[in-house]
Structure formats: C-alpha cells, structure tokens
Amino acid sequence: MPALTTFVATLALLSVTANSTPVDHTAAVQKRGFSLTQVERGYFVKSGPAQIAKTFRKFGKAVPARVLAALEAVENGTAPAVPADENDAFYLAPVTMGGTEVQLNVDTGSADLQLAGHEYYKATVSASKQLADSTFRINYGDGSGAGGKVYVDKVVMGGVTATSQAIGAATSVSTAFQRDQQTDGMLGLAFSELNKISPEPQKTWFDNVKAALPAPLFAVALKYHAPGTYDFGFIDKAKYTGDITYVDADSRRGYWGFNASSYKVGTGADKPGTIKAIGDTGSTLLYLPAVIVQDFYSQIEGSTDSATEGGYIFPCDAMVPDLSITVGGIPQIVPGEHIIWAPVDEAKTMCFGGVQDGTGIASFSIFGDIFLKSKYVVHELSETPRLGFAQQAGV
Numbered sequence: 001m002p003a004l005t006t007f008v009a010t011l012a013l014l015s016v017t018a019n020s021t022p023v024d025h026t027a028a029v030q031k032r033g034f035s036l037t038q039v040e041r042g043y044f045v046k047s048g049p050a051q052i053a054k055t056f057r058k059f060g061k062a063v064p065a066r067v068l069a070a071l072e073a074v075e076n077g078t079a080p081a082v083p084a085d086e087n088d089a090f091y092l093a094p095v096t097m098g099g100t101e102v103q104l105n106v107d108t109g110s111a112d113l114q115l116a117g118h119e120y121y122k123a124t125v126s127a128s129k130q131l132a133d134s135t136f137r138i139n140y141g142d143g144s145g146a147g148g149k150v151y152v153d154k155v156v157m158g159g160v161t162a163t164s165q166a167i168g169a170a171t172s173v174s175t176a177f178q179r180d181q182q183t184d185g186m187l188g189l190a191f192s193e194l195n196k197i198s199p200e201p202q203k204t205w206f207d208n209v210k211a212a213l214p215a216p217l218f219a220v221a222l223k224y225h226a227p228g229t230y231d232f233g234f235i236d237k238a239k240y241t242g243d244i245t246y247v248d249a250d251s252r253r254g255y256w257g258f259n260a261s262s263y264k265v266g267t268g269a270d271k272p273g274t275i276k277a278i279g280d281t282g283s284t285l286l287y288l289p290a291v292i293v294q295d296f297y298s299q300i301e302g303s304t305d306s307a308t309e310g311g312y313i314f315p316c317d318a319m320v321p322d323l324s325i326t327v328g329g330i331p332q333i334v335p336g337e338h339i340i341w342a343p344v345d346e347a348k349t350m351c352f353g354g355v356q357d358g359t360g361i362a363s364f365s366i367f368g369d370i371f372l373k374s375k376y377v378v379h380e381l382s383e384t385p386r387l388g389f390a391q392q393a394g395v
C-alpha cells in the first residue's frame with residue numbers, strides 16, 4: 001500500500017505541475033524555424049584537381065596519381081596561373097559557439113561539428129567542457145587525416161540552440177587537410193551514424209535541435225555566384241517553382257542517399273538507368289558514372305579528358321548543354337552555364353568542367369554544388385527520411 005500511495009501522490013503532483021505551468025503549450029508555440037544566409041568569406045582559386053583530390057580524401061580514397069600530378073603542377077607553379085575569378089566566392093555560415101562567432105562550412109555529406117586548425121578551445125575554454133575520453137579522427141585514403149579532442153558547448157545558429165553539442169577540435173591535422181583552411185571548420189548535416197567521435201558517436205547539431213523546430217527538416221538553396229540559404233524547420237515557397245518531388249532517402253551509409261532514374265543531355269533522348277547518388281553540399285562538383293560523363297562531354301566540341309588538368313576540360317566559349325537528371329519521375333535540370341566551372345589558363349581559353357567522372361570515389365554518384373545550385377532540396381527526418389527536389393525560382 002505505501003508504494004501505491006506514493007505512486008498516486010506523484011501522479012497528482014505531476015498533473016498539478018502540468019496544469020499550473022503551461023510549459024508544454026508555451027514550448028509548442030515557441031517552436032520556430034529560421035533561415036540562415038551564407039556569408040561571403042573571400043575568394044578561392046578554383047582548381048579542378050584540388051577539388052577532385054579533396055573529394056577523394058573526404059570519402060577515404062587515395063587520390064589517383066594523375067590528379068595528384070595535376071595538383072602538384074598547380075602548386076609548384078609550373079601550371080599556368082589561373083585568373084582570380086571574382087565570381088566564385090567562398091560562402092560560409094555564421095555559427096555561435098559558447099559566445100564566439102565562427103564561420104563554418106555547412107556540409108550535408110558529413111556528420112561532425114569540427115573545428116579545424118583552430119586554437120579556440122585550447123586558448124579560451126576550461127577543461128570542464130571537454131568530453132572526457134572521447135576523441136575524433138577522420139581518416140583519408142592516403143593515410144592523412146585530422147584528429148583531436150572533443151568538447152561540449154552551446155552552439156547557436158539562427159537563434160536555435162543546441163545546449164550540449166559535441167565539437168571536435170583538431171589538435172593534429174595533416175598537411176593534405178591543412179591545404180583547405182579557409183574555414184573555421186565544418187558543420188555536418190548528414191546522419192549521426194557518420195559521426196567520427198569515439199568511443200561513442202555523438203549527435204549532429206540538427207539531430208540535437210530538430211525537436212525544437214516546427215518540422216524536422218532543413219531545405220538547402222545554394223546559389224550560383226551568390227550566397228545561398230539553409231531554411232531550418234520550414235519550407236520557403238518563394239524559393240522554388242513547381243512542386244517539390246519527394247523520394248525516399250537511403251540513410252544506411254549515413255549519407256542523404258537517393259536514386260535517380262534517367263538522364264538527358266540537352267535536347268537529346270532520355271536515357272534510363274538507376275543512378276545511385278548522395279547529395280553533398282561539401283563537394284563542389286557533380287560526380288557521375290564514367291559512361292554518363294563521357295556521353296555528356298561528347299556533346300561539347302573540343303572537350304577532352306585531360307591528364308594535365310586531371311579532369312574534363314573544354315573551350316570556355318563552347319555551347320554547353322543542360323544536363324537533366326530524373327528524380328522521382330521529374331527532370332531536375334542543371335543549366336549548361338553552371339557546368340562551365342573554371343578557366344584553367346589565364347587567357348580563359350579552356351575551362352574545367354563542373355561535371356566529372358566519379359569512378360573510384362564511392363559506390364554512388366556525388367551530387368555536389370554544381371547540381372545543388374539550381375535546386376531547392378528538402379531534407380526531412382521523418383520516420384522514413386526523405387528528400388524533396390524542386391527547381392529554384394529564377395534559375
């Protein structure tokens with residue numbers, strides 16, 4: 001009997017608490033989404049081999065010798081100087097960590113919040129914020145990598161706070177990684193299964209805050225030659241045209257995976273065939289199966305798969321067809337203009353293509369920024385995660 005009495009009393013207390021303080025109700029009303037706009041953080045030299053090498057490393061694969069040779073030639077200064085292209089700025093997202101603003105690269109293709117080459121936690125934060133005995137380690141296929149200690153801190157984006165966010169702060173960074181240090185770090189928005197913290201993988205920022213958002217989703221609208229936006233918790237109808245086409249997302253590998261069902265080059269025939277893919281804001285280019293890439297460039301006069309440049313190039317003044325990829329039965333079009341990615345010589349005679357052969361990087365195609373910059377892409381963490389695609393308004 002005493003046990004039962006205690007139980008009843010506890011119940012009564014709970015119900016009184018709930019009735020007298022409208023906590024749940026207030027919390028529901030306060031749920032709000034927000035839109036995060038990227039900020040321009042300077043310019044970067046658009047190097048095709050550097051981007052391809054970065055993607056191989058990100059997916060844990062050794063960089064092919066011919067890409068390394070092309071990269072070395074650029075770095076040694078033996079390759080022709082690439083003109084500074086004022087149009088391709090580097091865009092980052094402002095994030096507040098424990099009271100300090102940092103600029104992070106928001107990456108839907110990884111799942112760590114990671115500060116790279118940054119002294120922030122060494123200098124200013126007490127050891128009490130360290131997640132004891134945890135470490136993070138990211139390995140690249142060539143034996144290089146990044147690793148360090150793990151901290152727990154308050155991380156705010158757009159007024160939405162994760163109070164206990166795990167942050168990997170690099171203490172050792174190999175040179176291959178250091179080459180890419182225009183950012184303070186990365187904020188990963190893939191599935192927490194990909195998290196590189198051990199012994200216990202930790203949740204992503206989105207996983208930590210999703211219950212506080214009106215809907216468990218974020219929508220990415222990267223832009224061509226302009227800062228893009230990330231809408232958290234809501235869908236902005238003004239940012240796309242037509243309907244959003246939803247497909248199941250395959251999260252088994254921790255990525256935002258999906259299937260495309262056909263492709264079309266320009267006004268040519270639609271060519272059916274499953275393209276297994278992931279969306280990845282952290283990869284610059286669009287990596288597709290060799291056969292599709294060959295077919296695409298066969299439609300561009302003067303194009304060649306260049307050993308010197310480490311990828312497909314073509315005359316900068318060529319007529320570049322649109323590339324249409326069917327997802328959920330609806331064609332998603334990448335404008336040809338977006339595929340003229342970067343001049344490889346000072347005279348801007350030849351240009352490095354935004355579509356490249358993804359052979360050897362992963363068992364799936366990687367739909368990076370070249371694909372995303374004309375799309376509004378909804379990432380929804382419902383019971384079965386799904387992706388929604390629409391053509392961006394005004395593209």
Ligand SMILES: *[C@@H]1O[C@H](CO)[C@@H](O)[C@H](O)[C@H]1NC(C)=O
Nearest residue numbers: 069070072073074075076078
């Ligand atoms: C780049 O420089 C390194 C060191 O000087 C040299 O070993 C390498 O052969 C050079 N590579 C190219 C492609 O020029």
Ligand SMILES: *[C@@H]1O[C@H](CO)[C@@H](O)[C@H](O)[C@H]1NC(C)=O
Nearest residue numbers: 248249250257258259274276
């Ligand atoms: C993609 O297609 C493959 C078959 O080619 C299938 O096994 C897989 O379940 C599909 N994935 C999704 C997310 O629909």
